[in-house]
Amino acid sequence: MKTLDVRGLACPxxxxTVRRELxxxxxxxxxxxxxxxxxxxxxxxxAKNLGWEIDVTDQEDYITLTLKK
Structure with missing residues (x-):
């Protein structure tokens, strides 16, 4: 499993970053x-539009998205 940390980056x-990785x-x-x-x-x-399943987990200071396909 690969991990990306995009905290602090401004939209888009x-x-x-996630799209390139996917x-x-x-x-x-x-x-x-x-x-x-x-x-x-x-x-x-x-990610859903690209056919990936997403699981969202709220952490104390951030949110973790787990994308699976």
Whole structure:
């Protein structure tokens, strides 16, 4: 499982970073750490449109998105 930390990046950089990684992976599991609701929502929307399953876990200071395909 690969992990990306996109906390602190301004939109649209988190979405673009995750999209590039998903396009390279094709299948597998990617864990993404975000620290804003907008990044969570935008990455979730984009990943679902690309056919990935998303599991969202709220941590104390950030949100973890686990994307699987």
């Amino acid at each position: 950089e988190p979405v673009l 396009e390279e992976m094709v299948t597998g599991t990617l864990q993404v750490m975000v620290n804003s609701g907008a990044a969570k929502d935008n990455i979730t929307f984009m």
